[in-house]
Amino acid sequence: MTVYQASTHEIGGLFPLLAASPIPAVGARIGYDAHSGGAFYCHPVEWVLRSMCTNPNIVCFGEPGKGKSSTIVAFLLRMMVFGVRSLISGDVKGEYTPLLRALGVTPIMLGRGSRARLNALDLGPLESRWDSWTVDRQRDELDGVLGRWVQLLVALAEAQGYTATVTDEAVLSTVLRQLIGVADGYTRLRPITIPDVQRELADPDPALWTQTRFADRRHFLDHLRSITDALTNLISGPLAGLFDAPTNFTLDWDAPVQSLDLSRLRTRGDQAIAVALTCLGSWSSLMTDLQEDGDIRIVVRDELWRQMRLGLRAVQAVDGELRLSRAERKIQVLVSHKPSDFLSVGAVGSQEVSIAKDLLSLCSTRILFGQSTRVADQLADILALSEKEQEATTGWANERQGRALWKVENRTGYKVQTVRSTIERKLFDTNAQLRPTPPTEHDPAGGF
Ligand SMILES: Nc1ncnc2c1ncn2[C@@H]1O[C@H](COP(=O)(O)OP(=O)(O)OP(=O)(O)O)[C@@H](O)[C@H]1O
Numbered sequence: 001m002t003v004y005q006a007s008t009h010e011i012g013g014l015f016p017l018l019a020a021s022p023i024p025a026v027g028a029r030i031g032y033d034a035h036s037g038g039a040f041y042c043h044p045v046e047w048v049l050r051s052m053c054t055n056p057n058i059v060c061f062g063e064p065g066k067g068k069s070s071t072i073v074a075f076l077l078r079m080m081v082f083g084v085r086s087l088i089s090g091d092v093k094g095e096y097t098p099l100l101r102a103l104g105v106t107p108i109m110l111g112r113g114s115r116a117r118l119n120a121l122d123l124g125p126l127e128s129r130w131d132s133w134t135v136d137r138q139r140d141e142l143d144g145v146l147g148r149w150v151q152l153l154v155a156l157a158e159a160q161g162y163t164a165t166v167t168d169e170a171v172l173s174t175v176l177r178q179l180i181g182v183a184d185g186y187t188r189l190r191p192i193t194i195p196d197v198q199r200e201l202a203d204p205d206p207a208l209w210t211q212t213r214f215a216d217r218r219h220f221l222d223h224l225r226s227i228t229d230a231l232t233n234l235i236s237g238p239l240a241g242l243f244d245a246p247t248n249f250t251l252d253w254d255a256p257v258q259s260l261d262l263s264r265l266r267t268r269g270d271q272a273i274a275v276a277l278t279c280l281g282s283w284s285s286l287m288t289d290l291q292e293d294g295d296i297r298i299v300v301r302d303e304l305w306r307q308m309r310l311g312l313r314a315v316q317a318v319d320g321e322l323r324l325s326r327a328e329r330k331i332q333v334l335v336s337h338k339p340s341d342f343l344s345v346g347a348v349g350s351q352e353v354s355i356a357k358d359l360l361s362l363c364s365t366r367i368l369f370g371q372s373t374r375v376a377d378q379l380a381d382i383l384a385l386s387e388k389e390q391e392a393t394t395g396w397a398n399e400r401q402g403r404a405l406w407k408v409e410n411r412t413g414y415k416v417q418t419v420r421s422t423i424e425r426k427l428f429d430t431n432a433q434l435r436p437t438p439p440t441e442h443d444p445a446g447g448f
Pocket residue numbers: 062063064065066067068069070071401402403417418419420429430431
């Protein structure tokens with residue numbers, strides 16, 4: 001038998017998946033590397049510090065039922081040991097709730113039978129920190145917040161079938177500034193809600209239409225009619241009362257994991273859930289950014305594909321939230337089915353593709369569960385996968401749940417099998433509802 005010898009550098013080129021450089025044994029132990037048989041660890045912040053990648057965000061793709069959520073749960077539970085806390089920004093199916101309860105945490109329930117309200121335009125910690133900041137910092141922080149809110153409002157308008165114009169955006173920004181009180185000289189911030197914005201657009205005071213350079217009030221009303229109507233529908237539609245009133249709960253930021261459970265909204269339709277996820281995404285991104293305790297936080301956005309169906313603006317809103325995020329110690333986890341969820345519904349234009357690629361570049365770690373060949377081709381193209389890596393997602397990863405190709409930026413991918421503990425299997429049972437006798441869930445009546 002002929003024996004060939006080569007350095008690991010060369011072998012890496014010939015057998016990409018065999019000779020991936022080892023992953024440091026730091027952070028959450030996820031499972032094992034199918035090639036080396038060694039343990040596989042994940043600590044995205046450490047990976048950034050060790051120059052393995054440029055950002056700590058994670059995106060997770062895979063067909064339904066492949067084990068995406070279970071892997072994310074394993075990740076956040078095992079990061080807890082290192083004092084890392086998590087926020088589930090919208091649990092559509094109520095899957096995370098039993099896990100929270102087992103940890104002694106009460107999730108925030110939104111929807112039927114709950115009194116919890118979340119103001120989509122919540123100032124949160126901004127209000128209490130305001131006075132301690134210099135004028136420069138105030139201006140900076142406020143620009144960031146207003147940018148997010150405008151993006152949120154135009155995404156919500158697009159959900160109603162209206163594509164906002166640059167003029168709409170400029171007017172929204174001016175209205176928000178006026179309502180919040182910054183026009184009065186940065187003294188005190190006034191809390192606002194979406195109905196405040198809608199009222200101002202429907203019944204503008206003369207200062208508004210002159211400042212935004214409209215000829216008269218009629219001109220203003222006609223021009224802004226569509227966006228005003230879109231906001232009106234939001235206030236009176238299936239989500240009425242949920243995101244348009246002052247926030248009436250306090251999130252326990254010291255809890256190891258917190259979740260906003262949306263399972264009670266399911267009867268209100270897909271559109272309502274997508275809008276709810278958009279409001280929550282914007283809210284949690286702002287809240288976690290302003291937590292200045294120096295701790296690492298994980299923000300999970302499971303079922304992100306639902307939000308993406310709202311259109312290009314929703315994709316841009318998520319992109320903006322990741323981009324505007326100034327908290328370095330935050331790990332954003334996006335979970336979806338396939339990259340095309342991030343492309344606008346309908347025609348795949350070059351703008352949509354470039355925004356989707358942009359968004360993906362903000363997530364250095366890509367966890368690729370089993371996929372069909374068609375989607376795998378798309379993944380290979382967008383994420384520059386090698387042939388072997390692509391095969392791993394269509395073949396190997398499809399053979400068992402919990403298998404995924406972990407691709408950290410341009411490094412060779414790792415074939416990883418997530419291993420769940422018995423307790424994790426019991427507490428995070430996403431098939432629970434399919435079983436004949438689902439466990440009855442204790443829910444303190446009227447609680448959040
Ligand atoms: N690591 C694993 N090992 C063995 N089985 C697993 C593993 N992870 C998940 N499963 C099984 O796969 C099922 C689906 O897992 P999970 O709900 O995490 O998938 P998902 O990809 O999030 O699905 P969806 O897209 O529908 O949300 C689980 O109920 C569990 O039985």
